[in-house]
Amino acid sequence: MVTIKLFLLFVTSDIIVQALQCPQSAYGQASAMIASNIVRNQGAAASSSGTGLIELGIFYQAVASAIPLSTNATAAVGLPLDRFSIGTEMMYQYAETGDEALASAISASQDSLAAQPRNDNGGLWYYDNRNNITAYRNLSYTDGMYSYPSFAILNSAANRMQKQLDILSAICDDGTGLWVHGYDALGEHAWANAETGASPSVWGRSLAWYTLGVLNAIETLQSLSSSSSMTLESKIVRSDISLLFINLINAQLVALERGLQINGKYSVWQVVDLPGASINVSKNFVETSASLMTAYSLLRPVRLDIIHNTQLRDRARKAAVGLWENVFETQVNRGGNGTLNLGGTSSIASLSGQSIDAKYYFDRPTVDNSLIGTSAFVLASLELEKLCG
Ligand SMILES: *[C@@H]1O[C@H](CO)[C@@H](O)[C@H](O)[C@H]1NC(C)=O
Ligand SMILES: *[C@@H]1O[C@H](CO)[C@@H](O)[C@H](O)[C@H]1NC(C)=O
Ligand SMILES: *[C@@H]1O[C@H](CO)[C@@H](O)[C@H](O)[C@H]1NC(C)=O
Ligand SMILES: *[C@@H]1O[C@H](CO)[C@@H](O)[C@H](O)[C@H]1NC(C)=O
Numbered sequence: 001m002v003t004i005k006l007f008l009l010f011v012t013s014d015i016i017v018q019a020l021q022c023p024q025s026a027y028g029q030a031s032a033m034i035a036s037n038i039v040r041n042q043g044a045a046a047s048s049s050g051t052g053l054i055e056l057g058i059f060y061q062a063v064a065s066a067i068p069l070s071t072n073a074t075a076a077v078g079l080p081l082d083r084f085s086i087g088t089e090m091m092y093q094y095a096e097t098g099d100e101a102l103a104s105a106i107s108a109s110q111d112s113l114a115a116q117p118r119n120d121n122g123g124l125w126y127y128d129n130r131n132n133i134t135a136y137r138n139l140s141y142t143d144g145m146y147s148y149p150s151f152a153i154l155n156s157a158a159n160r161m162q163k164q165l166d167i168l169s170a171i172c173d174d175g176t177g178l179w180v181h182g183y184d185a186l187g188e189h190a191w192a193n194a195e196t197g198a199s200p201s202v203w204g205r206s207l208a209w210y211t212l213g214v215l216n217a218i219e220t221l222q223s224l225s226s227s228s229s230m231t232l233e234s235k236i237v238r239s240d241i242s243l244l245f246i247n248l249i250n251a252q253l254v255a256l257e258r259g260l261q262i263n264g265k266y267s268v269w270q271v272v273d274l275p276g277a278s279i280n281v282s283k284n285f286v287e288t289s290a291s292l293m294t295a296y297s298l299l300r301p302v303r304l305d306i307i308h309n310t311q312l313r314d315r316a317r318k319a320a321v322g323l324w325e326n327v328f329e330t331q332v333n334r335g336g337n338g339t340l341n342l343g344g345t346s347s348i349a350s351l352s353g354q355s356i357d358a359k360y361y362f363d364r365p366t367v368d369n370s371l372i373g374t375s376a377f378v379l380a381s382l383e384l385e386k387l388c389g
């Protein structure tokens with residue numbers, strides 16, 4: 001009986017992979033993009049832009065995911081030699097975890113988290129910008145949940161982490177399971193919903209940051225599950241946020257399938273809930289970084305068995321492959337010197353201004369080779385390589 005079940009499992013996954021027509025073009029793209037980032041001198045330090053730290057955060061996640069590839073000397077031979085510089089750098093980082101310098105940096109982060117201002121509801125401010133306090137005070141962004149959850153979990157604050165997710169969920173869910181960019185607890189910004197303070201639009205990248213943060217949090221909790229630090233409380237948190245994650249994925253799949261009717265492709269639109277829309281001359285567009293982050297957030301939980309429902313898994317896989325292929329066909333090209341270039345990543349969108357609406361997001365310029373986009377490309381490509389075997 002057991003043998004038959006196992007056999008069926010093999011046959012099923014084999015059929016799925018064949019039906020997907022795995023894009024063979026995915027192989028080697030992740031390491032080529034990391035090498036290209038190195039050529040472009042990106043990722044060594046936070047850039048001075050407002051998004052410098054979050055860029056660096058996702059780049060480190062991408063690099064850490066890529067390293068196991070290079071530990072197989074046979075497989076690594078086919079990759080550029082540049083892989084060694086980044087691999088070595090990361091190995092130093094791991095080896096140095098006992099280092100005083102790192103320990104004090106971690107302790108400084110813990111202290112700064114404790115000092116982060118909060119709203120009356122307990123929600124963390126996204127940015128305590130002392131240079132422009134009226135523009136930023138009491139704003140909470142869904143973006144903030146990319147970096148915070150795993151850090152909180154590792155600092156034994158899983159329940160406090162869940163509270164942050166819940167506050168944002170209560171305020172930012174637009175009623176369809178998609179989340180708007182953030183809220184203003186003071187309601188001082190012209191865009192703030194009179195009752196809740198919520199911002200008006202579902203920005204693709206903020207939703208993607210949030211989703212990725214929840215996925216990382218589930219993995220961080222799972223990594224503790226074999227150790228004694230997994231308390232009953234943490235188990236309950238894990239089961240709650242797994243449910244939250246499935247709901248998030250579900251709503252995004254509905255949006256992706258709706259978009260498919262418009263341009264025949266799986267795409268994450270800059271404003272997720274208005275695919276194909278325009279407002280006067282401003283047009284919604286398919287956004288690269290959110291498409292790739294979403295592809296990753298759909299593929300990885302399939303592989304790690306976080307999505308249990310078979311139908312949902314199939315939809316997630318199909319949409320993720322479609323997202324990656326669409327970006328690869330329309331936004332990736334090879335530069336004259338062999339570097340991989342990636343277009344179509346939205347510039348930063350902020351809630352600090354007064355007039356934030358769908359048109360504001362449509363009008364954000366796109367940039368080439370943004371570290372956010374290229375890192376998401378690395379993450380999604382690696383998952384695709386693993387899916388296709
Ligand atoms: C290493 O990579 C080679 C070539 O892709 C493969 O044949 C081999 O099974 C891999 N070894 C391990 C331990 O994963
Ligand atoms: C805004 O944040 C400050 C600083 O944490 C807090 O004292 C205040 O109560 C907050 N206001 C609201 C409405 O959340
Ligand atoms: C569209 O353009 C018209 C004419 O310039 C203007 O009156 C209107 O406010 C614009 N609509 C939006 C939503 O910006
Ligand atoms: C290679 O091309 C990219 C742009 O395509 C550029 O940013 C980079 O500086 C070039 N590198 C070299 C070594 O010429």
Ligand SMILES: *[C@@H]1O[C@H](CO)[C@@H](O)[C@H](O)[C@H]1NC(C)=O
Pocket residue numbers: 131132135350352353354
């Ligand atoms: C404060 O932020 C607002 C909204 O982003 C911006 O318009 C304004 O120029 C900023 N002021 C300063 C002093 O940086």
